[in-house]
Amino acid sequence: MRTRRTAALLAGIIFALPALAQETRESMRERGWGKALADLAGTLDLTPGAVLDLEHDAASDVTSAWLGNGVRLHVRPTPEATNLVDATIVLAGGMLVESGPTRGLTVAAAQLANRGSLPGRSADESRQLLGAGGVRITVQGRTDAMVIRLRGDAMLLDGALAVVHELLSGVRLDAGQLAQWKRAQQSQLDAAGTSPAASITTLVWEAIYAGARAPLVPLDHDEIERVDLDAAQRWFDAHARESPMEVAISGDLDAGEAVQLAAKFLGALPARERISASTLAERRAAPMLNAPAEAEAFIDSPRVEDVIALGNFGFDGRDRDQARALQAASMVLRRQIDRALMAGSGITRASNVLPILSPELPGAGLLLVAALSAPEKFDQLEPALKGEVESFITSGPRAEDFAEIMDQVVGGAEQAMEDPGYWSEQLADADYRGKRLGDLARQAELLHALTPDALRDAFAAAWNAGRPVRVVIRSAPLDGPAEGQEPGGVPGTPEGAPAETDGP
Helix, strand or coil, X not given: CEEECCHHHHHHHHCCCCHHHHHHHHHHHHCXXXXXXXXXXXXXXXXXXXXXXXXXXXXXCEEEEEECCCCEEEEEECCCCCCEEEEEEEEECHHHHCXXXXXXXXXXXXXXXXXXXXXXXXXXXXXXXXXXCCEEXXXXXXXXXXXXXXXXXXXXXXXXXXXXXXXXXXXXXXXXXXXXXXXXXXXXHHHXXXXXXXXXXXXXXXXXXXXXXXXXXXXXXXXXHHCCHHHHHHHHHHHHHHCCEEEEEEECCCHHHHHHHXXXXXXXXXXXXXXXXXXXHHHCCCCCCCCCEEEEEEEEECCCCEEEEEEEEEECCCCHHHHHHHHHHHHHHHHHHHHHXXXXXXXXXXXXXXXXXXXXXXXXXXXXEEEEECHHHHHHHHHHHHHHHHHHHHHCCCHHHHHHHHHHHHHHHHHHCCCHHHHHHHHCCHHHHCCCHHHHHCHHHHHHCCCHHHHHHHHHHHHCCCEEEEEEEEEEECCCCCCCCCCCCCCCCCCCCCCCCCCC
């Protein structure tokens, strides 16, 4: 149940700084870059934004509000995390609003902002402030957002938010850093091109989209090289100045104080449209063909091994109830594949079951079963994997594997309730994704209620949805190892691919 607080309560309590917290913060002025953060917070002359529609959700203990400039705010105390704060700031847009000429700007601009110059400060001073005094601030480029994360000493939340304000008010990107980023990205692509495991997911996305440069398809060499500094600067500035914004702050803090600090440092940013589940809805349709997605490649590799990925593309990863069961089912099935095909028959060297939810795009969920084998075992690999999948869909998880995995999953969810990082990540797109706050507080309970049949049904629904996927990479010996190559890894999310944040 949500309760709306009055304006008098807002004035009398929410804007009252606890004396102890203020005294502790003053002591930070004696600690190196902690002092710099505290000084910055005290010297910025800002007019705090109004706090509107303040609500408290009792089930989740989340306080939510709108700031006068259109920023959505959620605050959730986690007192178990002593003196720790974690905040996530979502700026809607990201790769979703890129076009052909602007591909790569989201990832590049985010990386360059991490080493850019804050207004009126040198690059060295700026880098110290972004990672100063036990508080680290980073920028990430994702499928449908630019995301800022901060984590560190709860007593320096005001200084950290002051740095975020400055970051969004005029960080300057650097040409030398862009050149370094390009070299690193090109080197990673070159190294991945000699590893079947590192190449498989990229080839899967390229097969699915048949050459179309959708947000989920990793960047290629030409797209990396085309990124321009001025364009990256404009891209970041547009997100900072105009993008709908949702913010979540969690940690060992007083909710009222956190609301006040957000109103001061984030409420003073330029006004923008309010974020919602319909934000950028018109940009979320991605080109998808009806034919099966199939591809085969042959590469030279420092370690001779073959890899196959089988699955289906097209389920709706926005369904969080299905996602919860599907992710648990994938963990159980991977355990069963490893026991049967690696520890048992020795057909596989490694395997993975990957539910890539892609909640940013309707109908873009991808479920893959992937495995590595020695070339002499490859002919056995595909029928063996299909046999394990068919057995799972027919009979469900084995009792011992279900019990072992679910014990781990439920235990992890119980621990997550005490982690401010869980709350800040999940709450920062609560309105953007249309999440139910009560469900975020009931994760352990919801997971504990899952049955073997629920796991089987969720997996079967995703496996039989949309388009079949089959991608194979075979390898031959390479004279020497590629630079930075670590062969033999389990197929997973490629470098530069969007991170998954909408967990079970």
